[in-house]
Amino acid sequence: MLEEQVMKLVGKTGDGIVMEVEKGAIKRYADAIGDYNPLYWDEEYARESGFDAIVAPPGFFGWPVSWDGPMPILVPLMAEMMDTIIKAGYGSILDGGIDYEFLRPVRAGDVLTAISRIASITEREGKSGKILFSIVETTYVNQDNELVAKTRQTVINR
16 A cells, blocks of 8 residues: 555646747757757748747747756656655656647747646556556646647656
């Protein structure tokens, strides 16, 4: 049976993280992943394609305006979850993957708010002992309060 402090995490929602989507960051990201789609690079092409600015590649949601801690992607909710799970005896961590659902294009100039929620934590018995599976869901809304994307991340601990 999982410790009570671990189960209390389920349903917990973190504070919104505000992220700005800047044109130069879109281009650097597209370059880093080797994607030269003109929608990510050429403003005129983007306008001719029906967008008012260049578009971000799928999975790029900008950069946090501010953050606490050593890494902007380690939001306080995830840090609390990992700390609690490690204290409960599940010290080994494995990235179980992330599923994306893209609903609207993210464009240069957008300001997104990301809100994460711990959807579930389940324990299973494996060959080498107990394994914990945590699911964290994040929604991304733009400055017009339009839902642009959802993610569902799996974290595995042993």
